[in-house]
Amino acid sequence: DGGITQSPKYLFRKEGQNVTLSCEQNLNHDAMYWYRQDPGQGLRLIYYSQIVNDFQKGDIAEGYSVSREKKESFPLTVTSAQKNPTAFYLCASSGRGTGELFFGEGSRLTVL
């Protein structure tokens, strides 16, 4: 079945460490997104990419980095510069013309 796979589902990090969250899709979608979800704040856009080798900052990009070397993959790195990284991270994709977002199951990052 087509879908979006995020890994790991749970991740613990010490302060000062960078961590990378994986996102892979086999839906042949052009656009991919990373959202951060905190209780009571809905979803906030971190980065999005419309095509390979191109991506744009979202509303809360500071302290995060991404790459889009392959159409299927859009990894997110949470750097040590992110002041409050503990959150639930959601990856999504959308196809040309369909409008709707398809989401992965999420990755929960906890900084110890």
Next chain:
Amino acid sequence: AQSVTQPDIHITVSEGASLELRCNYSYGATPYLFWYVQSPGQGLQLLLKYFSGDTLVQGIKGFEAEFKRSQSSFNLRKPSVHWSDAAEYFCAVGATSGTYKYIFGTGTRLKVLA
């Protein structure tokens, strides 16, 4: 400014009762409109979407929503709630062209009483 408002943070209904979740948006033009559902610790699943045409749209799991342009609203309804409907519901808007940015409401958490 573009925004989506879900005025109810929490809603509690009895199983079998009807449900209406409110969503109001502020947008420069008629956007794409969506309702998503999220179970705890999971990703979001699309319930339904409105792009154009008939303002009453049907979705999965017996949900429907009505687009009212004059009220800038897109409320979600279900005639009879099941215990399995307990989850968090998000309303979202997206541009009809150009930007790939979507705006989400802050969500409404639904509790269902047996």
